[in-house]
Amino acid sequence: MKKNQESQQLIKVLNTAVVGLLAIVILLVGGLVFVAFYDGPSPKENASETSNSLNTALAADEVVDGKDVATGFVIDEGFEIVKATCTGCHSSAIVLQNKFTREGWKAKIVWMQETQGLWDLGGNEAIILDYLAKHHAPAPPTGRRVPLKDIEWYELKN
Numbered sequence: 001m002k003k004n005q006e007s008q009q010l011i012k013v014l015n016t017a018v019v020g021l022l023a024i025v026i027l028l029v030g031g032l033v034f035v036a037f038y039d040g041p042s043p044k045e046n047a048s049e050t051s052n053s054l055n056t057a058l059a060a061d062e063v064v065d066g067k068d069v070a071t072g073f074v075i076d077e078g079f080e081i082v083k084a085t086c087t088g089c090h091s092s093a094i095v096l097q098n099k100f101t102r103e104g105w106k107a108k109i110v111w112m113q114e115t116q117g118l119w120d121l122g123g124n125e126a127i128i129l130d131y132l133a134k135h136h137a138p139a140p141p142t143g144r145r146v147p148l149k150d151i152e153w154y155e156l157k158n
């Protein structure tokens with residue numbers, strides 16, 4: 001009877017040991033599989049993501065509907081010079097929201113040169129003025145007749 005009890009206890013202990021060992025093996029294998037297949041955020045991928053979004057922010061040369069996405073400027077002769085010159089101190093929006101004749105743009109440039117530290121634009125000035133006068137000119141008047149010109153006034157006689 002006593003021997004029987006002892007062997008039963010031995011079987012219990014062995015059982016527990018086997019279950020424990022199995023648990024350890026399963027955990028180890030699971031850990032190895034996890035390590036082997038885990039493809040978490042590697043610093044390399046993050047870095048390329050950041051530079052991608054930086055590139056998007058600077059929107060290098062993306063063009064939609066003939067317009068430069070980064071600035072909203074129309075792609076045409078002089079565009080590169082205008083983009084390079086007129087977005088250095090302020091957003092292109094300040095250019096886009098204004099409409100002037102060539103003389104009006106010239107006056108703005110002179111004003112910026114005299115008061116805002118804009119440099120002498122040299123040979124680029126004519127190119128910039130051509131571009132601005134073409135793409136950012138006041139719309140022709142609509143809905144009202146154009147003011148009369150060259151009127152010959154006559155003197156009223158009593």
Ligand code: HEC
Pocket residue numbers: 082085086087088089090094095098108109112116117118119128132
């Ligand atoms: C050296 C810096 C600088 C550069 C380069 C520059 N601007 Fe400006 N500009 C300014 C400053 C400063 C203002 C005033 C901004 C404000 O009021 O917030 C201004 C204002 C303006 C305005 C608004 C003027 C108004 O009456 O409200 C226009 C239009 C403009 N700039 C067009 C241009 C164009 C076109 C170019 C390219 C030829 C250009 N800017 C380049 C500094 C600059």
